[in-house]
Amino acid sequence: MKTDFRNSLGYPMALLGGIALMTSAAISVADWLTQADITQRQLEDLQATLQQVVPATYFDNDLVRDTVTLRAGDQTVIAYRARRNGQVQAVCYQVSAPGYGNSAMVMVMGVDRAGTLLGVRVISHAETPGLGDKIEVTKSDWILKFNGRSLNDPPPFGWAVKKDGGIFDQFTGATITPRALVSAVKSGLEFFAAHRLALLDEVVAGGTPK
Amino acid sequence: MNDYRRIFADGLWGNNVVFVQMLALCPLMAVTTTATNGLGMGLATTWVLLSANIVIASLRHWIAPEVRIPVFVLLIASLVTLADMAINAWLHELYKVLGLFIPLIVVNCCVLGRAEAFASRQPVLASAADGLAMGLGLTLALVLIGACREVLGSATLFAQASLLLGQSFAFLEIVLIQDYSGFLLMLLPPGGFLVLGFLLAGRRLLERPRP
Numbered sequence: 494m495k496t497d498f499r500n501s502l503g504y505p506m507a508l509l510g511g512i513a514l515m516t517s518a519a520i521s522v523a524d525w526l527t528q529a530d531i532t533q534r535q536l537e538d539l540q541a542t543l544q545q546v547v548p549a550t551y552f553d554n555d556l557v558r559d560t561v562t563l564r565a566g567d568q569t570v571i572a573y574r575a576r577r578n579g580q581v582q583a584v585c586y587q588v589s590a591p592g593y594g595n596s597a598m599v600m601v602m603g604v605d606r607a608g609t610l611l612g613v614r615v616i617s618h619a620e621t622p623g624l625g626d627k628i629e630v631t632k633s634d635w636i637l638k639f640n641g642r643s644l645n646d647p648p649p650f651g652w653a654v655k656k657d658g659g660i661f662d663q664f665t666g667a668t669i670t671p672r673a674l675v676s677a678v679k680s681g682l683e684f685f686a687a688h689r690l691a692l693l694d695e696v697v698a699g700g701t702p703k
Numbered sequence: 704m705n706d707y708r709r710i711f712a713d714g715l716w717g718n719n720v721v722f723v724q725m726l727a728l729c730p731l732m733a734v735t736t737t738a739t740n741g742l743g744m745g746l747a748t749t750w751v752l753l754s755a756n757i758v759i760a761s762l763r764h765w766i767a768p769e770v771r772i773p774v775f776v777l778l779i780a781s782l783v784t785l786a787d788m789a790i791n792a793w794l795h796e797l798y799k800v801l802g803l804f805i806p807l808i809v810v811n812c813c814v815l816g817r818a819e820a821f822a823s824r825q826p827v828l829a830s831a832a833d834g835l836a837m838g839l840g841l842t843l844a845l846v847l848i849g850a851c852r853e854v855l856g857s858a859t860l861f862a863q864a865s866l867l868l869g870q871s872f873a874f875l876e877i878v879l880i881q882d883y884s885g886f887l888l889m890l891l892p893p894g895g896f897l898v899l900g901f902l903l904a905g906r907r908l909l910e911r912p913r914p
Contacts, residue, residue, distance in 0.1 A: 505767040512762075512774050516781035523785050530792035538799075624887065 543573055543585050545630075546603030546612035551575045551582045563691060565684050572692055575603075581693045583611055584685070590677030592620050593669050598628070602639075602678065604685045606693060609643045613678055625670035635662065635671070644682045652679040707832050714836025721844035721899075722906050726813040731845060732895040734804050736856065739864045741849030742842065743801045749838025750786060751808050755779050756822040756834030763823050775818045783809045796866050813837065844902075851898045854879060856889035 498504060540557050547556070552575035559574045572586040585603040592598040596619035603611035613636055615628045627633035638661065653659025654672050663671045685692060720726050727748075734744045758778055759766075766774050787805045791798045798805075808814065817837055822830040853859055858880040865873040888894050 499765075499767060505770040508765065508767055509770045509773055509777075512777055516777055520781055520784055523788050527788045527792035531788070534792065534795040534798075538795075621887070621891075 542601055542614065542616055543603070545614050546585050546601055547575045547583050548611065551577065551605070551611070553577050556585075561691065561694070563688050565688070570684065574692070574694065581695075582606060584692045585611075586681070586684075587616075588677050588681040588684070590673040592618055592673060593625055593667070594619075596620075598670075598674065598677070600674070600677065602681050604682065607643070608682065608685055608689070609641060610639050610678070610682065612637075613639045615674075620670050621667065624664060624667040627664050627667075628670060628674055635664075638662075639678055644679075644686060652676070706829065710829065710832045711836040714833065714838075714840040715843060716840070719840045719844060720813045720837055721841060721848075722903060724813065724816070726816055727811050727841060728899075730804060730807045730811055731848065731899070732892045733807070734801075735845055735849040735852055735895055735898075736890050737853045737859075737863070738846050738850040738861050739867050740800065740804075741845030741847075742861075742864075743797060743867050744804055745838070745842025745845040747786060747790070747801065747805055748808050748811060748814070748841055749835065751779065751782055751811075752814055752817060752838040752841075753831060753834040754782050755814055755818055756830040757827055758782070759818045759822040760825060760827045760830035766823065771819075771823065772815075775815055775823075779814050779818065780809050800863065800866055813841065847902065848895065848898050851902070852889045852894050855898075856886050856894060858883035858885075 536557055543556060554574075554576040556573045556575045559576065561572050561574065563570050563572065570586050570588075572584045574581045575583040575585070583603055583605045585601055587599060587601050589597050589599045598615055598618040598620065600613055600615045602613045605611055614630060615636065618626070618628065620626050620628065627635050630636050647660045650658065651660045652675060654661050654663040654668060654675055656663050656668055657672065659675065661671060661675050714720075716722075718724060721728070721731060730744060730748075735741045755775075755778060759775060762774075762778075783806065786808075790805065791802070817834060821833045825833070850860060853862065858878065860877040860879065861875040864875040865871075868875075889898070
């Protein structure tokens, strides 16, 4: 009888186990086939993002691979260094801010040696379409207003939206998003100021590197 | 042959996943803010439905009824993972548009529903036809709802279609009203429910028995 073994107690278990093995094997093979391509695509994405905030004239190195990892509070920050002739001209790194309704906005910012912002771009967010999403460069040029700013320009009290007495525009119907973004960019610049030497790959003359 | 015609008529209209079975509403609300997103999600789901139905139909004599649900879930999840990897590696532009939604296909109950209701009792070819028909029916619904929400919400149609289908389809991208200020409600989930409600009502009107 053909169906005999299927009535045994162990058959469903063996079947489930067998199928699990089969599918795991298939996924392993697919992973092995696609891994290199996926890594390459992600590197290209990262490169494209970084190049939006650091102009190509600032570096002649492969900035995606020239990284330094720092700790800021409880977060780990990976900074990418743009070097020309071996000297670090600019760095870029990710900062995040709490957006509207507990979702995180992630942005990448580029800062030159003097601490001047080269550019900020939001790379992911969940803000309300049509209201808060003007932080995207494809929707509005608002985010470009940060270019050329630094910690002292505007002075510290100016690092806020206009409603709070600062110099940055808020959006009609959405104040929380630009407010969070402005303060995140400011703390990003403070992070640069605090870790300037480590980020620029320099040590103080006579001092010991930490 | 008549059988296949019935399978397709069922999948596309008579037993449409969204309009009749009312399944898959969760990914539907999430992705259908534009017709293009709906199309991409629909095609990805169609692929999963088709392959899941084929695999399950060819294993149907070996699958013990006691463990059939875990086995279906396992197979569907693996197929979705494979699709996710392949799209990420080889259709990366599309992945950037749809990436977040592809894993959602796992929880799309219409895939498990078709496995249980059709593929586990029918031959491979009929199951393949059923998967294809149900997938196309779902795609139709997603594109229809996406188009309504996109037109009302942002006055465009098939925005970014060239990202999904390649440059040759750029002609699909239509801007209906320049500088449209937008109708936010339609782009938020409530807009999805509204559009779906009106479409369901419209379908009822069409199907109403004539006196």
